[in-house]
Amino acid sequence: MHQQDDRPPDRAGPVAPRMAQRLEVHGTVQGVGFRPFVHRLATGLGLDGCVRNDDGRVVVEAAGPADALATLATRLRSDAPPHARVTAVHATGPPSPPPSPGSGFRVETSARRAAGGSRPEVREIPPDLATCPACLAELLDPRDRRFRYPFLTCTDCGPRATIIDGLPYDRERTTMRAFPMCADCAREYADPADRRFHAEPIACPHCGPRLTWWSTDVDPAAPAQAHGEDALDAAVTLIRAGGIAAVKGLGGYQLVCDAASGTAVARLRARKHRPAKPFAVMVADLDAARLLAQVDTAEAELLTGAARPVVLLDAGRRPGPALVSAPTLADEVTAGAPRLGVFLPTTPLHHLLLAEVGGPLVVTSGNRADEPIAIADADARRHLGPVADGFLGHDRAIRSRYDDSVARVVAGRATVIRRARGYAPCPLPLPHAASRPVLAVGGQLKHTFTLAAGPTAVVGPHTGDLASPPTLAAFERTLAQLSAVVGITPEVVAHDLHPDYLSTRHAERFAADRRIPVQHHHAHAASCAAEHGVTGRFIGVVYDGLGLGDDGTLWGGEVFVADLAAYRRVARFARAPLPGGAAAIRRPARMALGYLFGAEQLGDGDQDGDLGRWTGGPHLAAPLLDRLPAGEAAVIARMIHRRVNTPVASSAGRLFDAAAALLGLRDDITYEGEAALALEAAAGSHDGDGSHDGDVGGELPWRLAREGELLVYDPRPTLRALLDGLADRVDVGILAARFHTTITAVTVALCEDVSRRHGLRTVCLSGGVLHNQRLAAGVVGALADAGLEPLLNERVPAGDGGLSYGQAAVAAARMTGR
Ligand SMILES: [Zn+2]
Numbered sequence: 087m088h089q090q091d092d093r094p095p096d097r098a099g100p101v102a103p104r105m106a107q108r109l110e111v112h113g114t115v116q117g118v119g120f121r122p123f124v125h126r127l128a129t130g131l132g133l134d135g136c137v138r139n140d141d142g143r144v145v146v147e148a149a150g151p152a153d154a155l156a157t158l159a160t161r162l163r164s165d166a167p168p169h170a171r172v173t174a175v176h177a178t179g180p181p182s183p184p185p186s187p188g189s190g191f192r193v194e195t196s197a198r199r200a201a202g203g204s205r206p207e208v209r210e211i212p213p214d215l216a217t218c219p220a221c222l223a224e225l226l227d228p229r230d231r232r233f234r235y236p237f238l239t240c241t242d243c244g245p246r247a248t249i250i251d252g253l254p255y256d257r258e259r260t261t262m263r264a265f266p267m268c269a270d271c272a273r274e275y276a277d278p279a280d281r282r283f284h285a286e287p288i289a290c291p292h293c294g295p296r297l298t299w300w301s302t303d304v305d306p307a308a309p310a311q312a313h314g315e316d317a318l319d320a321a322v323t324l325i326r327a328g329g330i331a332a333v334k335g336l337g338g339y340q341l342v343c344d345a346a347s348g349t350a351v352a353r354l355r356a357r358k359h360r361p362a363k364p365f366a367v368m369v370a371d372l373d374a375a376r377l378l379a380q381v382d383t384a385e386a387e388l389l390t391g392a393a394r395p396v397v398l399l400d401a402g403r404r405p406g407p408a409l410v411s412a413p414t415l416a417d418e419v420t421a422g423a424p425r426l427g428v429f430l431p432t433t434p435l436h437h438l439l440l441a442e443v444g445g446p447l448v449v450t451s452g453n454r455a456d457e458p459i460a461i462a463d464a465d466a467r468r469h470l471g472p473v474a475d476g477f478l479g480h481d482r483a484i485r486s487r488y489d490d491s492v493a494r495v496v497a498g499r500a501t502v503i504r505r506a507r508g509y510a511p512c513p514l515p516l517p518h519a520a521s522r523p524v525l526a527v528g529g530q531l532k533h534t535f536t537l538a539a540g541p542t543a544v545v546g547p548h549t550g551d552l553a554s555p556p557t558l559a560a561f562e563r564t565l566a567q568l569s570a571v572v573g574i575t576p577e578v579v580a581h582d583l584h585p586d587y588l589s590t591r592h593a594e595r596f597a598a599d600r601r602i603p604v605q606h607h608h609a610h611a612a613s614c615a616a617e618h619g620v621t622g623r624f625i626g627v628v629y630d631g632l633g634l635g636d637d638g639t640l641w642g643g644e645v646f647v648a649d650l651a652a653y654r655r656v657a658r659f660a661r662a663p664l665p666g667g668a669a670a671i672r673r674p675a676r677m678a679l680g681y682l683f684g685a686e687q688l689g690d691g692d693q694d695g696d697l698g699r700w701t702g703g704p705h706l707a708a709p710l711l712d713r714l715p716a717g718e719a720a721v722i723a724r725m726i727h728r729r730v731n732t733p734v735a736s737s738a739g740r741l742f743d744a745a746a747a748l749l750g751l752r753d754d755i756t757y758e759g760e761a762a763l764a765l766e767a768a769a770g771s772h773d774g775d776g777s778h779d780g781d782v783g784g785e786l787p788w789r790l791a792r793e794g795e796l797l798v799y800d801p802r803p804t805l806r807a808l809l810d811g812l813a814d815r816v817d818v819g820i821l822a823a824r825f826h827t828t829i830t831a832v833t834v835a836l837c838e839d840v841s842r843r844h845g846l847r848t849v850c851l852s853g854g855v856l857h858n859q860r861l862a863a864g865v866v867g868a869l870a871d872a873g874l875e876p877l878l879n880e881r882v883p884a885g886d887g888g889l890s891y892g893q894a895a896v897a898a899a900r901m902t903g904r
């Protein structure tokens with residue numbers, strides 16, 4: 087008979103000496119099927135003992151032959167379950183009393199405090215995991231006792247971070263404690279051979295959560311109108327008829343409607359006050375996604391992974407006409423944006439909804455405008471009542487708010503744009519360990535915060551724009567919860583320089599000597615460097631909307647020589663006024679006037695590029711000026727001339743806005759980045775690589791000027807060339823493509839100059855403008871061609887969602903004196 091490798095030899099040779107060992111396993115080891123895995127492993131090795139969750143780690147006590155114990159210690163790492171992340175296995179000596187021979191191996195549910203051993207610095211919470219294939223098969227199997235049960239899960243899938251009250255991860259410390267297990271579930275839970283062995287959210291139709299349905303035309307306080315399958319039916323009927331359903335998802339309510347119905351999507355836009363920002367669609371599986379857009383291998387991996395983010399796919403790459411069965415999406419879904427956000431079901435409930443409705447669904451966050459996503463049933467019915475026609479809820483509480491994540495593939499690498507459900511709060515490494523626990527409070531828009539201790543950073547989930555009392559309250563609540571669960575009590579706070587950010591105000595609760603201010607764009611650059619483990623000096627290129635510089639002006643087109651602790655500004659984009667301040671952010675046409683009338687005068691040689699001289703007589707900017715309401719241009723010219731309410735900024739984001747307005751693509755915007763997205767969409771499939779004149783996507787004119795220590799990109803020749811092109815009736819798409827190519831060429835020139843002067847090759851690229859895929863891919867390719875080593879954010883967003891992680895990395899580096 088074949089002798090199994092993991093069995094100790096029973097006959098051959100001398101009997102191995104019996105030993106006992108206590109092992110602590112650190113990392114993401116709770117809520118990922120780790121104890122069942124240890125049970126299988128130890129039983130297979132013939133060991134006696136037990137495994138339990140203890141605080142944030144797993145503790146194994148085992149006794150048996152020495153070689154079997156050694157194999158156990160090795161395999162705890164090498165054979166760990168797919169969603170586990172083992173960072174360390176420490177042997178802490180023999181347990182007392184040692185497990186007695188022949189007593190077998192068991193999983194201990196009670197998480198008694200272990201005697202001895204060190205408390206881990208950071209307790210790691212597992213993220214929520216999308217329904218696994220085995221559970222999906224049961225969901226669709228009429229013979230299974232969980233057939234069509236919307237809450238089935240196992241050790242490999244289901245809710246985690248969203249239902250956890252505290253660690254160790256056991257059912258009694260999750261919102262599942264409200265559902266005592268039935269006899270069948272209890273048997274599966276206790277059976278080492280069952281795939282639900284110690285699956286904490288285990289449930290079935292007899293004992294688990296159930297669906298509820300309310301329509302919005304009854305008193306919100308009234309009891310549910312339907313339950314279970316009837317509730318699902320009601321939602322399906324509503325969605326099929328073009329209605330909007332509020333559906334309780336994993337980390338919050340979602341708003342759902344038929345993606346093929348223009349009327350339904352238009353109604354959702356009107357009610358949610360979201361006129362133009364693209365919606366994401368959910369489809370049943372990868373095949374269904376491929377009917378909407380071409381999906382490459384990396385994108386397929388991202389779509390089907392357990393995190394299940396919304397994946398931004400190129401909407402221009404539609405499948406060929408052979409696919410006659412391709413579903414039609416209403417034009418209102420993307421509203422002309424170049425990319426389509428697609429995601430696959432995250433819960434059994436989503437699978438059931440999609441199967442019943444039969445086509446793609448618009449699935450978007452359950453909030454209005456900038457409010458936080460609703461998680462409590464009563465809140466949802468109050469806030470979403472005016473938006474939704476009915477509520478498909480259930481009686482399992484959501485403990486923590488986790489919006490859907492957004493990601494995409496850039497240059498072959500998965501890159502997160504909004505980090506929430508499925509990713510957060512997975513820890514990220516810090517290159518320099520934090521010597522004291524840190525809270526990094528982030529910025530203002532697309533807000534996140536980060537808690538860090540030692541070499542570990544925990545980035546909280548995206549909470550939206552921190553601009554109103556409800557989002558501030560959501561941030562503070564999430565912070566208090568996560569801080570308690572991961573066990574980090576911050577002693578030091580890192581914050582932005584901007585005094586008016588609500589996050590900075592929050593930081594002021596700490597004593598002055600415990601506050602570490604971090605410049606906005608240094609934090610961006612550091613976020614990229616830190617996630618790639620760059621500890622030395624690097625070139626930081628940050629293309630962003632606006633952030634406060636250390637000279638009191640607004641920055642956003644910056645090149646630094648930096649490390650994680652400090653930076654020096656070595657190049658920037660030219661400044662232009664923001665007429666009316668924040669008003670110019672919402673109205674790119676104003677920003678265009680800012681460049682026309684007030685672009686920074688650099689050097690003296692280039693009178694042709696001086697846009698300010700075009701204000702009199704017939705001029706190239708006539709198409710823009712003619713579009714504007716009578717008098718607007720004159721008023722703004724006066725404001726700029728007299729320097730009234732016209733802060734200046736060296737912002738790449740604002741330059742993209744101005745270019746979009748000059749090309750007639752957007753005069754006003756309704757969401758951040760809309761004008762830049764329109765510019766990228768217009769560039770479309772025009773060749774952006776053309777490096778010689780005459781190519782469709784070739785460069786426009788540009789120049790660099792030296793201002794003291796700084797090299798400055800002067801965009802006036804570029805903007806003028808856009809207007810010349812328009813006057814010559816060059817296609818707007820070609821001009822948009824050339825604009826992207828120009829910014830790429832400028833970036834390479836700036837980096838080459840800095841590289842030569844400072845002997846650096848690593849370029850850390852960050853900032854919200856890098857969410858422009860055409861620009862990001864173009865710049866990365868061109869820098870690599872120039873012999874430099876470009877890095878982009880991947881695990882945290884390049885935009886302000888990644889700011890808090892960068893602040894934490896800077897604070898940690900400064901505390902260690904690096
Ligand atoms: Zn499962």
Ligand SMILES: [Zn+2]
Nearest residue numbers: 268271290293
């Ligand atoms: Zn049950």
